Amino acid sequence: MRLVYLLGLGAFALGLDAYVTAGLLPAVADDFDASVSATGQMVTAFTLAYAIASPIFATLLPPTRVRSGLLASLGVFALANVGSALATSLPVLLLTRAFAGVGAGLYLALAASAAASLVDADRRGRALAVIMGGMSSGTVLGVPLGVYIAEHTSWRMTLWLVTAIGALTLVGLAARLPALPASSSVTLRQRAQVVTDPRVASVVGVSLLAAIASLGLYTYFAPVMATKAMGSVDGITPYLWAWGIGGVVGSIAIGSLVDRARRPYTLVVAILGILVVALLVFPLAAAVTPLLALIPIAVWGAVGWALQVPQQSDLLAARGDRGGPVAVALNESALYLGSAIGSGLGGLAFALDWDGSVLPLYAAGFAFAALVLQVTAVKAAAKRGTPAPRVAEPTSTSTSS
Template identity: 40%
Template sequence: MNISLPDRTSAAAPRHSGGRVSLLALGTFAVGTDAFVVAGFLPRMADELGVSEAAAGYSVTVFAICYAVFSPLLATATATVPRRRLLVAALVVLGLANVGTALAPTFAILMATRVLAALGAAAYTPNAGAVASSLVSVERRGRALALVVSGLTVATAIGVPLGNLASRIMGWRTALGLVALLCLLVGVGLAVRLPRLASGTRTPLATRLGVLRNLDVQAILPVTVLGMAAAYTAYAYAIPAFDAVGVSPDATQWMLFLYGVGAVAGAQSSGKLTDRFGGTRVLITGYAVMTCTLAAFGSLSLAGIALPGLVGILAFTWGASSWCQTPPQQHRLIAAAPDEAPLVIALNSSGIYIGIALGTFIGGLAGSGNATWIFYSGAVIAVLAAIFLISTSRATANDRKGIR
């Protein structure tokens, strides 16, 4: 998923491009909301379509797997497509896919529309970041990228809770219709506001993925998969999971909001902490917090104790420990392959979605018997992620020093 930046120099970048970058960020907000909004109305959707909650949760799994698989394929196939046309087309596909999901009469059709939605999302997100960085001067490029990526995090903070609220007021199908409308409106805005931008150069997929032969990259990427799997064992099943710790379905939106606030705080603070203490230390701390948080959730569920205040704190730390992972992992990958920075960051994004798919699948299996085990399974995976991180970080450090 190595995205070539459009051929613009900082001198040619428009002076007043903040509105365009914000519009691109609104698009990533729509993508993020679409990816995770199902968590806000899973039981209603499952009941109406006549499937179990675990099966309905697999719609998130399918979306995540398809996103991870199609991202590098689409990056190769669409390399020569002009960026404005590609971004608009991706949002149109995403919007139409959400219309299809909202109108789906059966679960099989709904799953097919989630595959289509993943195609649109996989084409949009990496290109939105590349285009944003080309619209500003070099010294503002980092801020532009941060703004676009923040759309995904903000979607976790407010998009999913708003989706939960909309589904309770108007129904889950209408909530998805609103997501579709947002995608289409942003697409229209980009068609009007974005300038003509050059396409990238076509590079064979095998060349793009050649960086996977780097032993350090091989050791780092599985940490992303394991960490996100731990974080997302319970997220798609948030309503039954929170119900197991004494939070009613109507109050779940507030817990999702606290999770989102924690996600924003974790993502923002971990970058600074990584610069100061290093990525490995930040990740180990994050996995320790995640393990304790998920184990505490499981213990509350097992004991049948309802402590809403404590659950709110745990929701915050769950979100913070889940989303503190990305900055240090990107930092570690760039250090391992500095000449392939765009590609390894893109591969890390694929790893994130593979982890989400794996975690959602495991959570569905664990939760089919008792919601308590959703939390405990996540805690176990977080421990495995920490163990793998510690063992491989020592090995890669020794390799760089020439020690075998």
């Protein structure tokens, strides 16, 4: 598991890099004498590159080169952050953020697959939880630290911190990561067929809808809490911490449950059900007193982050060596796409002068749609599918550069 924790450190750097830039926008805008809206495209460049490029490169990567791909993606991520920290103009910064998104997307997909292959099958859930725990910790713990560093030094120092963590992980993995097992008989066409796999499509669809609900609502946390119906909250820091700490606890604790669950399908159903209830209770609790809303917010964060561990486990079980990393990459793309769709719909709601307090209810509707998809399409696809191929176990004779 030590190597799995090292992979998790890389995921921590990804989580920090993906979300800290939102807190750096004003400083970057001042530095380049640009508008905040123009500077905000650095977030767009990262997320679009992450969502689009990761499944493409995961498909093109030969299955015998997983280790090389893992190291190369982390190297691209680190070098791109060096470029971002040294950027002398906004166009250069946007270009380097796009390359960082490419490296991050491919790394996370390959890291999940590698973590699963480095442990026994009965510890796969815990290994995947380490990766998601690193990602959530980077968001919850790393982002406040990164913003603090930016406020007391410069935004460039925050990106140097991301670079340092990424480089440290790269050196450690290059020195200690063994050859990863792979099936050399898997063709590019077979891996590309992951996109048409009904089971993969249904699982990814669930992730998309859940991301629209959870991450989309998170984007508008401040204006939602500022509405009269939610208590007219000015400072949302305690609520952000409740959501984030819940996310860290949920993403880590879910690993053991995945390993012990006889039917992971029902675990996802339970998670989505709890998410629906938490989002519905959120505005009701806030109407009583904003502090009471801390409870459903923490639950929302916990199950929102926890969901992706059984999702990744299901995708790896469904595809194994026949495109497991590609399936995980598609799932990660769905998360970012769902976040973008949720953010867009939330922005439209505010543009139409809707009261922000209704957004949790609409988010609950998307979460319920994910639940319906889980109990219908995912279940049906699993029944129709062939026995799931197991992720290859590490052996002394495996070869990968």
